[in-house]
Amino acid sequence: MPLDDALAARMADPDFWPRYLFDDDAPDVHDAEDEEAYITRFPTGGGFALVLDLTPAEYVELAVEAPGLPEPANVGWDDQAHFHPHVMPWRELDLLCRAVALHDTELRHPGPMLALLCRFAFLAENDDLDTITPLVDAAFESMRPGVGGSGRVREETRDWFDLRDLRGTGLAWTTRADGHEAVGQDSTDGLPLYSLRTPSSKQFPFAAWSALLTYARARTAATAADPVLAQPAVREALDRCLAADGHEHLPALADALAAAGYGNRVLLRAVGDPVDRAEACWVVETLAGMPQGELVARWFGPSPLSGSQSWRLSLTLPVEGRPGRFGPQVAEELNAALQEADLGSADLGGSALRPQNGTYVLVQYNLGILIRDDLARGVEVITRTLHTHSAADTATLHHRGKPDVIPLPPPT
Incomplete structure (x- = not known):
């Protein structure tokens, strides 16, 4: 299922992204009273999905859809008044984008899902910008080609970094009595945490969110278990792609996969005709069963944001x-x-x-x-x-x- 047609058309308007991102310099092309609300789903399969409800320049809400829930449950929202946008650390957003891309051929990663939902992700301790910056840059470049670039990193990426960098602010992850992960903040040094996902929260749908992540992990891990990937010619081509210059060997990997009869059209397309090198990178990571982001850092090198304050x-x-x-x-x-x-x-x-x-x-x-x-x-x-x-x-x-x-x- 592709993006909602009305939202896809609205996203093509020049004023959409500045308004969606609450940019102070956004052109006031649409009257607030005339601005429509849009709802779109990002399905992972298994009855799970993320549901985005937005009115540009006003309000954005994210909900989770899961088996057993009578209706999508709110996990966070963003506005310009009483926001609670800190839903997930980067690794979870990247994982969910990968799972959705594996399920829906129209929702490529990095692409619209990452660009729309990165406002609900935050940087936590031990997050490595080398593994993150190329994907966020590529997502906004796919949505706004030729717009928003600024030197070595896109403006949207830098703005997201400034607004969502919670490293060093006393974040503390705990496991609740029900076994689900929650996040709190031990200090007020730096940006404050605004999240429904706190240890004592009665609003956050912890069970549904944990089940969504479990499904996404299993979905992506299963990709590396395909017997075709163990064939000597495929394994040799895949191993060459794991080097720092591995992107130069993508055509050989695409040929080896095709010759072996590999049937996953999404991953074949990402290797043979990626929308961006970052797309091929996470796919090769997934095929090789590598940890998230490890190859991204190897292919792209140090992030322009490393050391930034x-x-x-x-x-x-x-x-x-x-x-x-x-x-x-x-x-x-x-x-x-x-x-x-x-x-x-x-x-x-x-x-x-x-x-x-x-x-x-x-x-x-x-x-x-x-x-x-x-x-x-x-x-x-x-x-x-x-x-x-x-x-x-x-x-x-x-x-x-x-x-x-x-x-x-x-x-x-």
């Missing part, structure tokens, strides 16, 4: 006595300056009012700031922008959720 800052900007556009103007100029320097972004957050003569007066704006890779340079850009508006003496900058003030140096 990001910081989330809050800027308090007093505006009492200033012109009405002062706060938004500072935010716009700061955002432009950070983006031009490839250091991050800034946007308006909340504001504060105080009562005066029976009404309320705006006294400050709060700006949310993302700094990538070089905190010192980012603070320099912030400082320069504030000095331009004679606001550095009254503004305060600090790491989000922490009280310590970051000094703003004098102008140079």
Whole structure:
């Protein structure tokens, strides 16, 4: 079963992905009242599926469909207010995308499923970006060819990394009394965990989710057990593909599989005519029975995001006595300056009012700031922008959720 036709057509619109990803710069082409809701299924077989219900720029919900459930059970949602998008670690999303691709010839991996559902996956401890970045890049490239590229990594991939990197934030996996995995967070250092999958949760469908993963693992593992793969000519061709330059030997593997009468059309196509090298890579991994991601790292090498860092800052900007556009103007100029320097972004957050003569007066704006890779340079850009508006003496900058003030140096 391919993607829902209406959703597939909507995904082809230039404004779909910026709106779906809640991009602040998304064009407001569709009126919110006229925007349709879309529902699509990603089936693994065995009566299991993931069900995505979305309204671009507004709301995205993910549910699991499983035998024994009277209806799909909600596992997480994302919006711009009270989101709970942390459903699964990367390894589970990759596994489910592989299982769906094995079941449905129209849903290739990496492709629409990964691009649509990566917002529900997060980076956990020991996740290796070398195994992840090529797949996320390839998924968005398949959906938005020629759009969204930025140097060595796609913008969507970097944005996902910034929003979903929970490594080093005190994540703690536990096994509940019913035997199912749950995740909590022991500290508030870094991005907070927003998930229904916590140890004490009564909302998350733990049994159905565990059964889905068990089925997906069995489905992918069975692929490597095909007797054809043990034939000497096939095994020799497969082994050559396991080297760092293994992608150069894909045509020989495709020929060997065809000559041996291998019958899996999905995997034959992925080896002989992949939508991206990353598709052939996970398929060769699966055929060889390798651990998830091991060959991806070997074929693609170090991720451009390896060693990357990001910081989330809050800027308090007093505006009492200033012109009405002062706060938004500072935010716009700061955002432009950070983006031009490839250091991050800034946007308006909340504001504060105080009562005066029976009404309320705006006294400050709060700006949310993302700094990538070089905190010192980012603070320099912030400082320069504030000095331009004679606001550095009254503004305060600090790491989000922490009280310590970051000094703003004098102008140079």
